[in-house]
Amino acid sequence: MSEKETFLPDPPPESSRLGQVFKNRRPDRKVMSLFITAGYPHPDETVDLVLGFEKAGADIIELGMPFSDPLADGPTIQHSSEVALANGITMDSIFGMVRRIREKSAIPVVLMGYINPVFSYGIERFFKQAAESGADGVILPDVPVEESGYADEYARRYGVPIICLVAPNTGDERMQLIDQKSNGFVYCVSIAGVTGTREGSEVSSSVDTFIERVNRNIKKNPVMIGFGIRNHESAMAISKKVDGFIVGSALIDNIRSHYPEKGWKDSLFEFVKELKHGKES
Amino acid sequence: MKYEVPTKQGYYGKFGGKFVPEILIPALVELEAAYEATISDPGFQQEYRYHLKEFVGRPTALTFADRLTEHYGKAKIYLKREDLCHTGAHKINNTVGQVLLAIRMGKKRIIAETGAGQHGVATATVCAKFGLECIVYMGAEDMERQKLNVDRMRLLGADVRPVTSGSQTLKDATNEAIRDWVTNVHDTFYIIGSVVGPHPYPQMVRDFHRIIGIETREQLLAKEQRGPDYVLACVGGGSNAIGIFHPFIEDDNVKLIGIEAAGFGVDSGKTAATFSKGRPGILHGSMSYLLQTDEGQIELAHSVSAGLDYPGVGPEHSYLYDIGRVQYVPVTDDEAMESLKLVSRLEGIIPAIETAHAFAWLDKLMPTTSAGELVVLNCSGRGDKDMGTISKYL
Numbered sequence: 001m002s003e004k005e006t007f008l009p010d011p012p013p014e015s016s017r018l019g020q021v022f023k024n025r026r027p028d029r030k031v032m033s034l035f036i037t038a039g040y041p042h043p044d045e046t047v048d049l050v051l052g053f054e055k056a057g058a059d060i061i062e063l064g065m066p067f068s069d070p071l072a073d074g075p076t077i078q079h080s081s082e083v084a085l086a087n088g089i090t091m092d093s094i095f096g097m098v099r100r101i102r103e104k105s106a107i108p109v110v111l112m113g114y115i116n117p118v119f120s121y122g123i124e125r126f127f128k129q130a131a132e133s134g135a136d137g138v139i140l141p142d143v144p145v146e147e148s149g150y151a152d153e154y155a156r157r158y159g160v161p162i163i164c165l166v167a168p169n170t171g172d173e174r175m176q177l178i179d180q181k182s183n184g185f186v187y188c189v190s191i192a193g194v195t196g197t198r199e200g201s202e203v204s205s206s207v208d209t210f211i212e213r214v215n216r217n218i219k220k221n222p223v224m225i226g227f228g229i230r231n232h233e234s235a236m237a238i239s240k241k242v243d244g245f246i247v248g249s250a251l252i253d254n255i256r257s258h259y260p261e262k263g264w265k266d267s268l269f270e271f272v273k274e275l276k277h278g279k280e281s
Numbered sequence: 282m283k284y285e286v287p288t289k290q291g292y293y294g295k296f297g298g299k300f301v302p303e304i305l306i307p308a309l310v311e312l313e314a315a316y317e318a319t320i321s322d323p324g325f326q327q328e329y330r331y332h333l334k335e336f337v338g339r340p341t342a343l344t345f346a347d348r349l350t351e352h353y354g355k356a357k358i359y360l361k362r363e364d365l366c367h368t369g370a371h372k373i374n375n376t377v378g379q380v381l382l383a384i385r386m387g388k389k390r391i392i393a394e395t396g397a398g399q400h401g402v403a404t405a406t407v408c409a410k411f412g413l414e415c416i417v418y419m420g421a422e423d424m425e426r427q428k429l430n431v432d433r434m435r436l437l438g439a440d441v442r443p444v445t446s447g448s449q450t451l452k453d454a455t456n457e458a459i460r461d462w463v464t465n466v467h468d469t470f471y472i473i474g475s476v477v478g479p480h481p482y483p484q485m486v487r488d489f490h491r492i493i494g495i496e497t498r499e500q501l502l503a504k505e506q507r508g509p510d511y512v513l514a515c516v517g518g519g520s521n522a523i524g525i526f527h528p529f530i531e532d533d534n535v536k537l538i539g540i541e542a543a544g545f546g547v548d549s550g551k552t553a554a555t556f557s558k559g560r561p562g563i564l565h566g567s568m569s570y571l572l573q574t575d576e577g578q579i580e581l582a583h584s585v586s587a588g589l590d591y592p593g594v595g596p597e598h599s600y601l602y603d604i605g606r607v608q609y610v611p612v613t614d615d616e617a618m619e620s621l622k623l624v625s626r627l628e629g630i631i632p633a634i635e636t637a638h639a640f641a642w643l644d645k646l647m648p649t650t651s652a653g654e655l656v657v658l659n660c661s662g663r664g665d666k667d668m669g670t671i672s673k674y675l
Binding site: 067068069070071072074075078085090091114115116117118119120121141142143144146147164165166167168169170171174178189192193194197 | 290298299300301302303304306307308446447452453456459460463464465466467562563564565566571573575576577578579
């Protein structure tokens with residue numbers, strides 16, 4: 001770890017790696033962000049998977065920092081987190097992965113995980129390492145804007161933005177506040193439920209009215225939508241009026257059913273291509 | 282000392298807060314508003330007190346433990362008899378309060394987590410009484426250890442759902458209850474069973490258990506014309522302890538002692554002694570002391586008592602520990618079980634294994650007391666539910 005303090009200014013949003021992705025998006029294409037738990041199915045595979053995802057069409061990578069008690073996640077990501085922890089994943093090994101990805105690729109990498117391992121590592125140390133390894137943002141699903149004071153200062157100081165979430169029951173005013181606090185994009189949770197939920201209960205309105213509210217209130221940031229997307233068709237349908245979509249559990253499920261069979265990676269990358277472009281006819 | 286926590290944001294010093302997914306924030310805001318409106322509403326208080334008297338059986342006795350007092354030959358020992366509450370433990374004080382709040386908020390579906398099963402039984406009981414749907418999440422391992430309570434909950438009409446993730450104990454049951462809440466937040470009320478979780482739960486659960494300390498003060502005043510010198514209670518999440526401690530916190534001369542479960546021993550690697558071995562962190566919605574690895578992963582707790590088998594402790598206890606107002610001490614499985622046998626024979630009271638941890642500390646405390654002093658121990662629950670485990674120690 002370098003002892004030299006590096007104080008980076010707020011990155012101009014459009015010139016950052018993350019900003020470029022949204023700036024360069026073709027109007028007929030959606031930004032595709034893929035989630036993978038660091039260290040799943042094996043720590044030696046993570047960098048390869050990320051590079052393969054990029055080749056298969058991913059625009060952003062969300063690298064999951066595993067936690068023993070992932071209470072906003074369904075059984076799929078609980079499983080991948082358990083496997084990753086059993087594989088000995090630590091915060092430092094995750095930063096090592098980000099560095100190796102950065103040596104070979106400019107794809108934005110967003111770190112996603114629960115607050116306790118970050119808090120335990122040291123919040124300042126975490127953001128400093130995130131910046132130095134080349135991470136592009138941080139998503140902390142159990143830190144609502146009320147509690148983000150812990151991290152905001154360091155996020156700014158080291159130039160690694162915090163990406164916030166909105167949910168279907170988030171009110172209009174609160175959405176505007178979240179938009180102000182968030183940098184990079186706003187993560188829109190499409191349904192009430194945990195990750196990997198196939199069908200969630202609707203809180204008060206249909207997904208369409210929710211997205212309409214999102215578009216009315218989120219002005220500063222691009223909007224990415226996630227939770228429950230399993231294929232190209234559902235991705236296209238749900239992201240029609242936003243900038244892009246996020247897929248996680250469906251990828252982990254795909255790995256879970258093929259790893260370590262021969263060709264598991266090829267079939268995974270094929271699945272990613274289909275997510276982006278649909279089945280080639 | 283003047284004692285006023287939590288802050289409006291739900292902080293006890295640096296502990297507490299609301300570390301939950303965005304989807305739960307509107308539910309917590311709604312709950313906070315409803316709680317503030319009802320707690321100061323005389324109509325609600327009257328209804329709550331009515332059910333505590335007529336259904337729970339309050340006030341519970343403050344029993345002079347004459348033979349235990351004689352056994353140690355020092356200070357007088359009194360027992361606050363929460364074991365005499367309907368369903369056998371203090372837990373029902375809180376479930377009566379929360380279910381009345383849920384009804385006022387128009388929620389029809391109740392969920393809860395349970396470890397020993399006492400909170401699950403207390404929740405199933407009030408749901409049966411008030412005609413609400415009840416789902417209880419319980420670790421598969423705990424369902425094994427506390428089979429009697431599983432049957433009681435089912436008899437009361439609750440849907441008891443086994444949790445097979447993680448350590449299959451209270452921590453994982455809590456994760457699963459939160460996942461349910463995230464999914465069904467629009468019609469579901471989550472009755473948390475201890476002074477843990479996101480704000481306003483630690484405050485609300487405390488307020489519903491303060492009745493224990495309030496009665497204790499009045500009863501002791503009537504019997505001894507003064508207050509206690511020592512108040513003892515076992516601490517898992519810490520609900521019975523905060524209930525009896527809270528009304529005495531500003532009385533500097535009252536020594537408050539919380540007894541945590543050391544399992545096989547504080548340094549055995551199989552312990553639930555959060556203050557002895559933990560450090561501050563964030564789990565289940567709030568910052569508190571936690572048993573965790575160097576990497577911030579939550580460690581599995583161990584205690585012979587399912588109710589104390591939790592890797593965290595409430596944020597207010599964390600604060601009271603940091604400011605030194607409450608002394609927290611560890612008691613092992615074996616010490617607790619020995620004490621359980623002693624109390625059963627001397628007092629004709631079979632305490633819960635959780636409660637037996639508090640009794641075990643008398644061995645260390647009593648020789649340091651003097652004849653004129655008064656010790657109150659919160660007898661938080663009865664041991665019938667534990668007979669399966671107790672049998673192995675006979």
